Amino acid sequence: MAKVGIVMGSDSDMPVMAKAADILDKLGIDYEMTIISAHREPDVFFEYAKSAEAKGFKVIIAGAGMAAHLPGMCAAIFPMPVIGIPMHTTSLGGRDSLYSIVQMPSGIPVATVAINGGANAGLLAAKILATSDEALLAKLKEYSKELKEQVQAKDARLQEVGYKNY
Structure with a gap:
């Protein structure tokens, strides 16, 4: 059963969202990935958010650009953590997305990562x-x-060859 919903x-958000999936794959965490437009298909979105808990999701990762309502609306419906990923945009460089996701009203938190x-x-x-999950914690410690x-290998190479030959 998927523990994480990636939406x-x-x-066009796929290259960024794939990075989240890659990490979950590396750590052995099951997930389900979906494309849903909160604005263009609100009925589909509401069903997704309302059924996420029953599907076994413990966390939702939601990526969105521009008005970026997807993470906040997930948080308004899904009772467990939502992590928002603001997408870079050509018009405002992703600041529009960032502000939309991070500026949530009191009572509806969304954890927000970098653009x-x-x-x-x-x-x-x-x-x-x-x-x-102790086994997952051990995997995270190994990842760190x-x-x-x-980093240590990069520094060792720098010390060996010098910055001009790096």
Whole structure:
């Protein structure tokens, strides 16, 4: 059963949302990915958000651009955590999306990651799930160790070859 719902407003969001899915895949977390427009098909959206808990979702990752209502409306209906990913836009560089997602009214929180922050959304979902899953917590600790080792390897190369040859 999928523990995370990944929903996006358009297929143009796929490259960013795929980064969240990649993280969940790496950590062995089941998810379901869907494209739903909250504005163009509100009936489909409402059914998705209302049925998410019954499907077994514990977290929803919702990506949206421009008016970016998808994450906030998910949070208004789904009783568990929603993580919003603001999408970069050509007109306002994603600030429109960011403000739409982060400026939620009191009582309807949405955790918000950086503009195009798909990987961090996947990691945040995993960390939420790890609060009650020791095996997943161990995988997250291993992931952090790998990140540290990657930086150390880059520094070792820099020290070996110097910045001009890096």
